């Protein structure tokens with residue numbers, strides 16, 4: 001069995017390299033790198049972004065914001081792959097990068113909507129860590 005583990009690791013790495021270019025985008029990578037620098041500056045113990053935590057930010061109900069809008073999914077739909085709807089019924093395209101490669105490539109758009117939506121749902125701005133976690137999750141979807 002000893003020799004099998006490295007093979008699995010190698011296969012996973014190769015799969016990762018093959019899968020990566022589909023979602024890779026220099027503008028998006030720069031946005032994530034910016035949040036990483038901010039997160040490191042805010043917390044010397046910063047240990048990287050987590051897609052699992054990002055999923056929780058997206059899916060979980062939160063308190064502190066507008067009670068009738070407890071979750072990102074309230075507008076963006078239950079999964080990152082489907083369309084959402086604004087409160088006025090306007091369609092929102094999917095948030096997953098695999099479904100919508102234009103997502104998270106304009107730093108001003110990303111900043112504007114994080115500010116607005118985090119305030120609506122959480123009643124505060126999201127931290128750089130939360131923003132990076134969210135983006136890491138959406139880039140894995």
Ligand code: HEC
Pocket residue numbers: 057058069071072073074075076086087092093102103104105106109110113114117118120121122134
């Ligand atoms: C009240 C409705 C609503 C809620 C709730 C909401 N969003 Fe959004 N969000 C929008 C709309 C509308 C847009 C802009 C339209 C678009 O990008 O398709 C948007 C865009 C975004 C963008 C920019 C996407 C891009 O392509 O750059 C991010 C990031 C985002 N939302 C994150 C979140 C997060 C994180 C939450 C939960 C904390 C959340 N949103 C909750 C309505 C909402």
